[in-house]
Structure formats: C-alpha cells, structure tokens
Amino acid sequence: MATKKARRLIDKKKYYGVKTAEKKYRKEIFNTFYDPSLIESLLSENLPFIQQESFNEIVYDYFAAINKRIVQLFETARELLLDSFQKGSKRILDKEGGVVKFDEIEDTAAIDILIDQQLDYYEGVSQAQSKKVNQIIADGLEKGQDPQKISQQIHSSIRSISSKRAMRISRTEVVKSHVLGQVQTMKEAEIEEYNYITSNDSKVSKICRHNQGPKGREKIYQVQYAGTPNNPLPVLNSHPNCRCTVVIR
Numbered sequence: 001m002a003t004k005k006a007r008r009l010i011d012k013k014k015y016y017g018v019k020t021a022e023k024k025y026r027k028e029i030f031n032t033f034y035d036p037s038l039i040e041s042l043l044s045e046n047l048p049f050i051q052q053e054s055f056n057e058i059v060y061d062y063f064a065a066i067n068k069r070i071v072q073l074f075e076t077a078r079e080l081l082l083d084s085f086q087k088g089s090k091r092i093l094d095k096e097g098g099v100v101k102f103d104e105i106e107d108t109a110a111i112d113i114l115i116d117q118q119l120d121y122y123e124g125v126s127q128a129q130s131k132k133v134n135q136i137i138a139d140g141l142e143k144g145q146d147p148q149k150i151s152q153q154i155h156s157s158i159r160s161i162s163s164k165r166a167m168r169i170s171r172t173e174v175v176k177s178h179v180l181g182q183v184q185t186m187k188e189a190e191i192e193e194y195n196y197i198t199s200n201d202s203k204v205s206k207i208c209r210h211n212q213g214p215k216g217r218e219k220i221y222q223v224q225y226a227g228t229p230n231n232p233l234p235v236l237n238s239h240p241n242c243r244c245t246v247v248i249r
C-alpha cells in the first residue's frame, strides 16, 4: 500500500479542521493560567509586606482564583474535544487516501474519560506554576531581591509555563479525541483491521516508525483492540505531538 500519491492525500486530509480547535483550546488554557492583571492585583496589595508569609498568601489566593476559572475551561474543553471527536468520526480514510462515508456514530463514551482527564492536566499546570513561584519567592527573599524584581520573575515564569503547557495539552488532546472518533466509527461500522501511517519524513519518531512497520508492508492491527500496546494508536500509544494517523486496511 501507500504509494506516494496516497501518502500525500492522507497527509493532506488526516487532521483537516482540527487546527482551529487546537488553537482555540491553546488560547483558553493560556488565558486561564496566565492573567497578568490577576497577578498584578495580588502582588500590588502584598508587595509592601515582603515576608515569606505574605507571599505564601499571594500564592494561595492566586491559585484559588485560578481554580475557579478551571470550571469554565473544563466546559470549553468538553465542547472542543467532543467536536474533534465527531470530526474524527467522519474522517475515515482508506489506504488510497479517500474519505469513506459511514453512518454517524451513536456512542461517544470513549471520549468521556479523555474529557475527565483534562482536570488532571490542569492540576499539573497549577502544580508546576505553584512550585516555580514558591521557588522564586524563596530565592528572592534569600538573596534580598527587591519586590519589583521578584514580581517580574513571577510574571515571566507563570507566562512561560502557561504557554508551554497550553501548547502541549491542546495539540495532544485534540488529536487524541480525533483518533478516538475514527476508531469509534470503525468499530460501529464493523471494520476489522487498520494500518498505522506515519508522515514518512525524517522527523518521524522511532516508536511511530515501528508502529507503522516497513514501507509497503505496513503492520495490520485489530480495530477491536485499538489503543492497546499491540494495536497502537497515534498519540495514545506513541507520544505527544505525534502526526501519525490510521487508515482502513
């Protein structure tokens, strides 16, 4: 399988439309975890009392405020990931790169776990930020830095962590839900076998090259067991930022 032409088609079509969801999700995560005015208002209130204790309070208040916003972020995530799941469910490619039409899926349970997991990822962002902020404060106080400088460092570290995590979470989760949508359709349509297709360029990871199998003799996987180590799916069984896809065999 997979002539050059087929590969080009697959590459062109595989994640069509998910970039928008990815961008939107990235932006929402970033804005939830980095709000300069929120940091500013907390810091300006407390800056005159530069003692470890008052900074602990700042950190506490800051993350309490963030936690309130997470509820909203979670609702947005649910919409975006479900949308990507449904898009995936309509994007079943064959090995020539053609889109095959099937009935609409009925069961969306496969994505529920994924949606719930988002809360763990948000917690991870909060933890990473809180750890870093506490470290900045401890260092700053020990070195006797002025509050202004400490404040700047807090701003830039919260911004940087938010941006990196937002990128990683949005890319990974949107693609995951898309892949889960594809698998759900294949299951409901009683498709039995699939291939795992890489982008076939020099950036493809060792894991994915292995998952695909040698060119022209791509490995055959069982839809029924898709998402297990012996029947791998892109991202779910490979790594974040994976660009691979699945096609009907």
Ligand SMILES: [Zn+2]
Binding pocket: 198, 205, 208, 234, 235, 238, 242, 243, 244
């Ligand atoms: Zn890959």
